[in-house]
Amino acid sequence: MNEKNIVGELAADFVKDGMVVGLGTGSTVYFTLMKLGALVEAGLSIQGIPTSVQTAELAKKLQIPLASMDEVKKIDIAIDGADEFDSNLNLIKGGGGALVREKIVAKAAEKFIVVADPSKMVKTLGAFPLPVEVVPFGAVQTENYIRELQGKTKLRQTNGMPFQTDNGNFIIDCSFPSIIKPQELESILNNIPGVVDNGLFVGMADMVITIDPGHKPVLLEREKQ
Numbered sequence: 649m650n651e652k653n654i655v656g657e658l659a660a661d662f663v664k665d666g667m668v669v670g671l672g673t674g675s676t677v678y679f680t681l682m683k684l685g686a687l688v689e690a691g692l693s694i695q696g697i698p699t700s701v702q703t704a705e706l707a708k709k710l711q712i713p714l715a716s717m718d719e720v721k722k723i724d725i726a727i728d729g730a731d732e733f734d735s736n737l738n739l740i741k742g743g744g745g746a747l748v749r750e751k752i753v754a755k756a757a758e759k760f761i762v763v764a765d766p767s768k769m770v771k772t773l774g775a776f777p778l779p780v781e782v783v784p785f786g787a788v789q790t791e792n793y794i795r796e797l798q799g800k801t802k803l804r805q806t807n808g809m810p811f812q813t814d815n816g817n818f819i820i821d822c823s824f825p826s827i828i829k830p831q832e833l834e835s836i837l838n839n840i841p842g843v844v845d846n847g848l849f850v851g852m853a854d855m856v857i858t859i860d861p862g863h864k865p866v867l868l869e870r871e872k873q
């Protein structure tokens with residue numbers, strides 16, 4: 649089993665009968681979904697809240713019952729991947745372009761569990777370019793404002809066209825030298841007109857599930873404030 653497979657499956661152990669479960673996006677949480685699909689087939693009863701069209705399609709194939717955010721009173725647990733995590737369990741997310749829905753679901757969840765292979769662990773966030781979702785209207789101007797924050801920016805493209813999120817927006821990937829104050833940068837970016845949200849998830853993760861070089865599971869928990 650590869651690292652993503654191990655950590656992805658481990659997270660499914662936290663899902664109990666009757667729970668409403670936020671279903672993240674990406675190649676690690678894919679393995680959580682596969683495991684949940686097998687558990688549902690064996691009789692587990694859950695409702696999933698998908699964070700992307702891609703995840704909704706996979707969950708439907710696996711016959712995991714789905715609901716929308718507005719149909720549920722609460723989300724018991726959300727499980728998602730990350731592009732980077734630090735020792736405070738702050739994250740960069742959005743490599744797959746689903747950061748807005750992922751943040752909405754993570755925020756609403758009573759417990760937010762991140763599944764990440766050890767390559768995602770960093771001392772300081774920022775080696776992975778920070779995804780920022782912007783509305784298409786005035787995107788060039790929005791990008792200019794972001795650049796004023798000393799970040800290098802790149803409009804994400806697929807096949808020569810701007811990548812479009814499930815919300816119909818664009819993504820600007822931003823390289824900052826290193827992100828010493830993630831909370832500050834998160835709110836500065838979100839104050840720029842045209843920015844919908846960015847991939848900094850600060851103080852949100854309750855647990856990161858990763859593994860050590862010997863492939864033993866490591867569960868990192870956030871200290872209670």
Ligand SMILES: O=C(CO)[C@H](O)[C@H](O)COP(=O)(O)O
Nearest residue numbers: 674675676729742743744746
């Ligand atoms: O934030 C995300 C998608 O928007 C993903 O969770 C993140 O990119 C990690 O993906 P993977 O597990 O494929 O490495």
